[in-house]
Amino acid sequence: MTDAKEDESLTLTDTLSSWMRDAFRTAYPDAPTDFEEVVVVETANPEFGDYQCNAAMGLARHLKLAPRVIADHIAAHTDLPPFMARIEVAGPGFLNLYLDDAWLAGQIETLAAGERMGAPAAGGGKTVVMDYGSPNMTKPLHIGHLRSHNIGSVLDRMHRFLGYHVIADNHLGDWGTQFGVTIMGYRNFGDAAAMKSSPLEELERVYVLSYEQTKKDSDWMDRCRQELVKLQSGDPENTEMWEMFMRLSLEELDRIYARLGVHYDEIRGESYYRDKLAGTVARLEEAGLAVQSEGATVVFLEEEKLPVCIVRKSDGGFNYATSDLATVASRVEEHHPDRIIYITDERQQLHFKQFFAICRRLGYEVGLDHVWFGLMRLPEATFSTREGNVIKLDALLDEAESRAQAIIAESSPEMPEAERKRVAAAVGIGAVKYADLSQNPQSLVTFTWDKALALDGNSGPYLQYAYARIASVRDKYSERFPDGSPETEPLRLLEPIERTLALRLIRFGDVVVRAAHQYKPNVLTDYLYDLAQTYSSFYQNVPFLKAPEGIRESRVRLCGIVAAVLKQGLDLLGIDTPARI
RNA sequence: ACCCCGGUAGCUCAGUUGGAUAGAGCAUCGGAUUUCUAAUCCGACGGUCACAGGUUCGAGCCCUGUCCGGGGUGCCA
Numbered sequence: 001m002t003d004a005k006e007d008e009s010l011t012l013t014d015t016l017s018s019w020m021r022d023a024f025r026t027a028y029p030d031a032p033t034d035f036e037e038v039v040v041v042e043t044a045n046p047e048f049g050d051y052q053c054n055a056a057m058g059l060a061r062h063l064k065l066a067p068r069v070i071a072d073h074i075a076a077h078t079d080l081p082p083f084m085a086r087i088e089v090a091g092p093g094f095l096n097l098y099l100d101d102a103w104l105a106g107q108i109e110t111l112a113a114g115e116r117m118g119a120p121a122a123g124g125g126k127t128v129v130m131d132y133g134s135p136n137m138t139k140p141l142h143i144g145h146l147r148s149h150n151i152g153s154v155l156d157r158m159h160r161f162l163g164y165h166v167i168a169d170n171h172l173g174d175w176g177t178q179f180g181v182t183i184m185g186y187r188n189f190g191d192a193a194a195m196k197s198s199p200l201e202e203l204e205r206v207y208v209l210s211y212e213q214t215k216k217d218s219d220w221m222d223r224c225r226q227e228l229v230k231l232q233s234g235d236p237e238n239t240e241m242w243e244m245f246m247r248l249s250l251e252e253l254d255r256i257y258a259r260l261g262v263h264y265d266e267i268r269g270e271s272y273y274r275d276k277l278a279g280t281v282a283r284l285e286e287a288g289l290a291v292q293s294e295g296a297t298v299v300f301l302e303e304e305k306l307p308v309c310i311v312r313k314s315d316g317g318f319n320y321a322t323s324d325l326a327t328v329a330s331r332v333e334e335h336h337p338d339r340i341i342y343i344t345d346e347r348q349q350l351h352f353k354q355f356f357a358i359c360r361r362l363g364y365e366v367g368l369d370h371v372w373f374g375l376m377r378l379p380e381a382t383f384s385t386r387e388g389n390v391i392k393l394d395a396l397l398d399e400a401e402s403r404a405q406a407i408i409a410e411s412s413p414e415m416p417e418a419e420r421k422r423v424a425a426a427v428g429i430g431a432v433k434y435a436d437l438s439q440n441p442q443s444l445v446t447f448t449w450d451k452a453l454a455l456d457g458n459s460g461p462y463l464q465y466a467y468a469r470i471a472s473v474r475d476k477y478s479e480r481f482p483d484g485s486p487e488t489e490p491l492r493l494l495e496p497i498e499r500t501l502a503l504r505l506i507r508f509g510d511v512v513v514r515a516a517h518q519y520k521p522n523v524l525t526d527y528l529y530d531l532a533q534t535y536s537s538f539y540q541n542v543p544f545l546k547a548p549e550g551i552r553e554s555r556v557r558l559c560g561i562v563a564a565v566l567k568q569g570l571d572l573l574g575i576d577t578p579a580r581i
Numbered sequence: 582a583c584c585c586c587g588g589u590a591g592c593u594c595a596g597u598u599g600g601a602u603a604g605a606g607c608a609u610c611g612g613a614u615u616u617c618u619a620a621u622c623c624g625a626c627g628g629u630c631a632c633a634g635g636u637u638c639g640a641g642c643c644c645u646g647u648c649c650g651g652g653g654u655g656c657c658a
Contacts, residue, residue, distance in 0.1 A: 037598075039598065041600095042597080043601095044596090044600095044601090044604090045601075045602085047602095048601065052600085054599095054601095057638065057639080058598095058599095058600095060638080061638095067638075090601075091601055092638065093638090094600075094601070134658095136658080173658070177657060177658085178657085178658090270658095293655080294655075295656085296655070296656055298655065305584095306584095307584090307654060307655070308655050310655055310656050312656090313656045314656060317656085319656070319657075319658080320657075320658050323658095344658095345652095346585080346586070346651090346652060346653085347652060347653065348658075349584095349585060349586085349652085350653055350654065351653095353585095374587085374652090375651080375652075408620095411618080411620070427620090438595085438606095439593095439594065440596095443586095443587075443594075443595095444650090444651060444652090446593080448593080450593095450607085451593065451594095451607090454606080454607080456606090456607090456620050456621090457606040457620095458594090458595095458605060458606045458607090459606085462606095462620070462621090465620050465621075468618070468620095469617075469618055469621085472617070472618060474617095475617095477617085510597095520597095522594095522595075526596090529605080529606090530605095533605090536621060537621095539621080539622085540613090540621065540622040540623085541622075541623085543616080543617080545616090545617050546616075546617080556617095559617090
């Protein structure tokens with residue numbers, strides 16, 4: 001029998017599944033199936049055990065036996081490994097599995113001592129390039145840009161945590177059509193002082209003015225295109241202007257990235273690949289993939305039942321697909337990744353299907369995933385720069401911090417000003433991030449201030465509060481029992497809620513793996529909220545410091561392990577955990 | 582016209598290979614603080630899982646059709 005700690009790349013459900021699979025194979029050696037479908041899952045209801053296996057029902061047909069007969073046989077004839085207390089059969093053939101209490105307590109004791117809180121080294125050193133954020137360099141970030149950065153950086157952190165070698169790359173939109181419009185705008189309406197103080201706002205302002213001109217003046221767009229062609233062919237004046245735009249925009253991005261806690265290993269915009277675009281098209285032509293059609297160079301994707309993909313426009317310009325193809329070539333050559341993961345909004349699904357299809361035809365073996373998320377919209381409408389109904393990301397974060405600050409001022413008036421500001425930033429920004437991450441990424445998000453800034457209920461601050469209470473409990477313990485050492489006392493799971501808490505803690509590894517591999521941060525937020533709720537109930541209903549010696553230490557120790565898992569989970573979400581809030 | 586998503590409690594949303602009685606927050610109502618932080622806890626109320634068929638031991642989840650909403654569909658990204 002496998003010991004649950006033997007293989008570092010397995011989660012607990014992997015181990016349980018493997019054990020159950022062996023049990024089925026032993027019981028039915030001549031069965032016409034390899035039992036690969038036998039898996040163990042967490043139970044939703046404690047009434048049905050800690051984990052359950054539902055395979056007997058599904059296998060009934062293959063084995064030509066009643067499901068209940070199969071389940072009874074497995075339960076009666078399977079040796080129990082050290083981690084298992086008992087198996088029960090229920091209903092039509094459910095196998096309800098109960099973990100051994102002593103084993104469970106032992107696992108929890110060692111959980112916090114390990115590097116990963118029981119999570120496996122699932123990455124095994126595989127290299128993954130993660131492409132997220134990718135802002136347009138001519139506009140300030142608005143609330144709609146939160147998701148790619150937020151979801152992307154959480155998936156990034158989770159993959160690193162699981163032992164993947166991650167290269168996070170910010171593929172800036174710094175070379176597209178918008179620059180012709182922006183250069184024309186800046187030449188005609190630019191304000192050098194405003195450009196210094198808030199560059200992205202100024203770039204956006206001149207972009208909007210210039211864009212409006214295209215409607216009034218039919219030559220305007222042609223002149224914009226000419227400016228772009230000049231830039232792309234190396235005209236010194238336009239290049240200098242572009243470099244200034246980039247320098248100032250990057251400074252502003254750095255500022256907001258620091259605020260959000262987003263970090264990249266590489267920042268390579270589309271411009272980085274500009275000299276490789278012609279060669280990319282040539283390569284497609286040599287491979288017989290790209291052909292001339294209606295004056296443009298295109299790739300037909302009829303086999304994949306996808307629409308045609310344009311790789312070079314009839315005016316000679318290149319577009320997004322070409323840039324992405326050049327980028328993938330560069331990444332493969334330089335990093336040899338096992339997988340490249342792109343995180344963008346849902347509107348780009350077709351683009352990525354086309355782009356991935358071309359990559360397959362070119363023979364790339366690297367795994368390619370497009371993680372798309374639903375657009376953010378306002379209750380009344382979608383927002384757009386042109387409509388003028390955008391909410392700047394900075395403004396959202398400012399509001400979040402000031403709401404948090406108001407509550408702290410009320411609840412902790414004695415807190416020093418500097419700490420109050422730090423905590424307000426942690427709580428406010430944590431609230432904004434959590435509100436976004438706790439939804440299924442693929443859901444369309446309707447933005448409301450109250451939802452984005454929720455400070456109670458299922459919210460980031462609820463988790464931070466649970467963490468801070470534990471820090472406080474442990475401080476009080478040290479004050480009152482300076483000679484005590486909870487970490488060396490055995491963990492005793494006496495009250496039902498304590499065992500429930502232990503069962504939550506031991507799920508952490510499975511949860512992180514599921515969240516990372518399904519690209520769903522909300523799997524982790526759901527878990528952490530459940531953990532914090534279970535802890536809060538424990539906190540409210542069970543005495544720690546007033547408990548008898550021994551039990552007291554066990555409970556304080558359990559608190560510490562909950563705190564460690566909460567902190568690790570919140571770290572993965574990019575949310576800070578102040579010791580006091 | 583075609584393609585991709587979505588429709589779950591008054592509101593906002595979860596729902597892990599199809600699994601046992603569909604969950605949470607907010608809102609509403611009732612309770613808990615001489616105590617380890619009440620940003621909390623305990624309880625109540627609240628459902629034709631858009632609609633109609635189908636598949637099977639079992640469907641919110643899979644298949645078909647319809648309605649409604651969002652997005653996309655050769656020279657934006």
